[in-house]
Amino acid sequence: MSRLPETMQGQFLESFKTPYTLCSIPLPQPSTPHEILIKVDAASYCHTDFVLAEGQMPGLPKAFPHISCHEFAGTVVSHFTTRSSQASVFNLGDKVGVPGRAFHACESCFECQGSKDVISQDDKGYSVYCVHAENNGISRHGGFAEYAVVDARQLAPIPASMTGVETAPLMCAGxxxxxxxxxxxxxxxxxxxxxxxxxxxxxxxxxxxxxxxxxxxxxxxxxxxxxxxxxxxxxxxxxxxxxxxxxxxxxxxxxxxxxxxxxxxxxxxxxxxxxxxxxxxxxxxxxxxxxxxxxxxxxxxxxxxxxxxxxxxxxxxxxSLVGSNKMLREMLNFSAKHNVRAIAKSFPLSRLNDLVKEYHKGGGGKLVVDMSLEI
Structure with missing residues (x-):
């Protein structure tokens, strides 16, 4: 992998009911064994992003400025120095899909220890329903940026037949x-x-x-x-x-x-x-x-x-909220096998506000930030 930059660009929400602002900030770094740094390849806009920006999720985001987006995809570029067994599953260069829930699940609550919800149940020690976890793009920074720190336990490998732009909308909507x-x-x-x-x-x-x-x-x-x-x-x-x-x-x-x-x-x-x-x-x-x-x-x-x-x-x-990480992987493989794809329109990161305007036209389908497009 090429040497990482010291800074990155991201689209920030600076207050409720305002447009996003494109800014440059220091590159984030993994700080715990479960954490992985990815280069974001695509980030999809969700109705929840609008709800959050309107101030309709009490107490969220926790602070401004805030980077939204809880459905994105990217390439692994860095691990924390000491890698957990989950993080070790992913190597530099791997393509991964990233859902919003649940960053830093506590591992010990009722949900993490195995609730009775079979449909949404993950392996013992992690649950997307953990009430103590953070959520990418909602309670913490998300995918409307060039790089993002994610939890290895959240991630799903992207099937070889799918691109990041095709994968991102499936990380929440899918x-x-x-x-x-x-x-x-x-x-x-x-x-x-x-x-x-x-x-x-x-x-x-x-x-x-x-x-x-x-x-x-x-x-x-x-x-x-x-x-x-x-x-x-x-x-x-x-x-x-x-x-x-x-x-x-x-x-x-x-x-x-x-x-x-x-x-x-x-x-x-x-x-x-x-x-x-x-x-x-x-x-x-x-x-x-x-x-x-x-x-x-x-x-x-x-x-x-x-x-x-x-x-x-x-x-x-x-x-019904979301599915488990197991189901996330099942869904991605099902999508690849049966050629299920979102009808999507792509924008560069610099035009996120234009994407939001397009969203309000109500044309259907999905709207995606494609990082390969010129900023």
Whole structure:
């Protein structure tokens, strides 16, 4: 590896509701055995970056100026002098994906010692649900910079067939929707509906769900996301919630499935990605009796939930955050094998504020900082 520079450039959030500022700072260095320094190759923008910048995550970031981004990818360039066994797995030059959670997991809490959540469980001694851990790009500096210090236990090797730009969006959007699909506990041939199907998570979810063998419906309520979802040509049914009533869709699915009892009509599971109450209500109307609603979004004012649906229709409502490091690796290998990729538009680091403006246009897909582009 070539000699490392003494400084690096990063995009800093200096206060809430303000644009990012490009600055030069000293190069960070690994300071504990688990830590690795990577050269960031790509960093993806997430809705959480917007929420954080708006001041809607109380107590976070811990201090300004702050480098955001919790879904990125890079190349290992340096270790701490004394390497842990986990850090020793990665060699200089290795390409790795970096999720936000959980930097410096405590190793001793209930989650780290092995909670009962089998879907999100990691090996004993580390958990993405550790409440004592830091989070890249949220409580500590993240990926909108040329270099970043990361925790070796967080990392996933990038498959040879994938690039950093392809990997970065999967480090939050990819693993989040993949884990949400796993939480549906569906068998091939069962039906799942993804609300917000043309967004960053949704359009990846359409691809994963189809490759998992489910009957898939993608629902959205804006022209650009609907167009993007349809352009994937996954074979999923794409529904415009503005013009198609949930009740009519349920009847249509019942007819296709040869069902005459209303309780048997509809989808087996829904995944709610938008933050609107209308999207939540629409999704609940699509569900069969005994169906499952997996909630990924977390609107500031929450959702109103119908007790009638929960009690009389036996609808299960569960939340889903991210997946374990094991699942992260599984998801990356699944993506490589089945050619699941984000539809993404790239920007250089110097144009991060232009990327944010593009985000607010609501065009769907993902927006990525590509470090190979000229600064």
């Amino acid at each position: 693993i989040t929707i993949y884990a949400a699909l796993k939480r549906c506990h569906l068998q091939p041939g069962q039906r799942v509906s993804i609300m917000g199907a043309g967004g960053g998570l949704g359009h990846l979810g359409l691809q994963y769900a189809v490759k998992m063998g489910f009957k898939v419906m993608g629902v959205d309520a804006a022209d650009a996301p609907l167009k993007l979802a349809a352009s994937l040509n996954t074979g999923a049914q794409i529904v415009d919630a503005r013009t198609e009533r949930a009740a009519d869709i349920v009847q249509q699915l019942g007819s296709e499935d040869g069902k005459t009892d209303l309780g048997e009509m509809g989808v087996d599971a829904v995944i709610v990605l938008p933050e609107s109450q209308a999207a939540f209500d629409y999704s609940m109307k699509l569900l069969k009796t005994h169906g499952k609603c997996v909630v990924v979004s977390f609107p500031e004012k929450g959702f109103h939930i119908s007790a009638h649906d929960v009690v009389f229709r036996d609808i299960s409502i569960i939340g």
